[in-house]
Amino acid sequence: MFDEKLQQIKAGGLYRHLKYLQSPQSAHVKMAGEDFLMLSSNSYLGLCADDRLTQAACDAIEQYGTGSGGSRLTTGSYDIHKKLEEEIAAFKGTEAALVFNTGYMANVGAISAIADKNWVIFSDRLNHASVIDGCRLSGAEIVVYAHCDPADLESKVTQHPGRQGLIVTDGLFSVDGDIAPLPQIVEIARRHGLLLMVDDAHATGVLGDNGGGTAEYFGLQGGIDISMGTFSKALASEGGFVAGKRALIDYLTNTARSFIFSTALSPATIAVSLAALDIVRTEPALRKTLLAHCAWLRAKLRAVGFAVPDHPTPIISIVLGRPDVAVDFSERLMERRIFISAIRPPTVPAGTSRLRINLMATHTKDDLTQALSCIEDVGRELGVIKA
Ligand SMILES: Cc1ncc(COP(=O)(O)O)c(C=O)c1O
Structure with a gap:
């Protein structure tokens, strides 16, 4: 019974698996011995290892x-x-x-x-x-x-x-x-x-x-x-x-x-x-840095062609539609050592699968520049933005 249900979940592109971290939830994390730039954490002020x-x-x-x-x-x-x-x-x-x-x-x-x-x-x-x-x-x-x-x-x-x-x-x-x-x-x-x-x-x-x-x-x-x-x-x-x-x-x-x-x-x-x-x-400066990062990355993503709404918050969604596209995008970013999760139903309504970027106050400008360049590359590869 469970196998059948799992098959249905997989067929809908909605199967999820756990990813195991080996370091604190910081701007950079270790997974399977490799370093990743973390852009999917809710630890907005970057305090988990403070x-x-x-x-x-x-x-x-x-x-x-x-x-x-x-x-x-x-x-x-x-x-x-x-x-x-x-x-x-x-x-x-x-x-x-x-x-x-x-x-x-x-x-x-x-x-x-x-x-x-x-x-x-x-x-x-x-x-x-x-x-x-x-x-x-x-x-x-x-x-x-x-x-x-x-x-x-x-x-x-x-x-x-x-x-x-x-x-x-x-x-x-x-x-x-x-x-x-x-x-x-x-x-x-x-x-x-x-x-x-x-x-x-x-x-x-x-x-x-x-x-x-x-x-x-x-x-x-x-x-x-x-x-x-x-x-x-x-x-x-x-x-x-x-x-x-x-x-x-x-x-x-x-x-x-x-x-x-x-x-x-x-x-x-x-x-x-x-x-x-x-x-x-x-320490209000942490919040200011976080929101400044956010404004910067949103503006840059929009400038290269992503449809990113303008909210003064550290959550940036790039809506892709189909779950398989969101997973493919996320996996290609993971290959480039950028950790951004695909968000699919039931977390979001059907047809609105997406990448969700969560920024931290402890990201650096270099981190954001690197993330932008990788997201842009994959966006072009997958035809999400113009080549
Ligand atoms: C809007 C909202 N409310 C409640 C929760 C639940 O909080 P917690 O993760 O502490 O259980 C979450 C987090 O997942 C959330 O995003």
């Missing part, structure tokens, strides 16, 4: 040992879990925050605890899978609105008057690198008395003067009822969080099943998140 973070992990292991030994509500809560939650709340400008073991678990746990079958959830068509899974698990009626389209959201909301409801959107979309139109969405939520949840997994540490994310980018701190984010991307650690009013956080602590029924993150992981948060707050 000495301050590795030292924080070592110190925490010395002090607390390795595993946390239990779920947060039994024996697994440490003073540094509390400290991280207080710091995240201050960072996001909310009353309180709750740390989950992953961003996926934060979305699934929070949404399914907040909404039930009597609710309606308005969800952007391109929201992350963990948001979608949380919506499904809640049992609420799910109304999908057109991607980043406040007019469509408004029209869908008005078709469900008087319902208890939630609007949920990614802040920075991980697939196209575009930013949700939060000012309009906040206004719609307020006017219709709906709660608003923003998944800021990719914007936390990246957007806004202090790295506070999409709400800070738009000057809307305080306008988001449920602020979700991760430590797993710019913060070079692991885990997710939800920040909001004290009552919301107390409620989630008592009801979010992915929080209650899972062993807490290890003290070492929490210590790394704390150290990374400190760097995010105190």
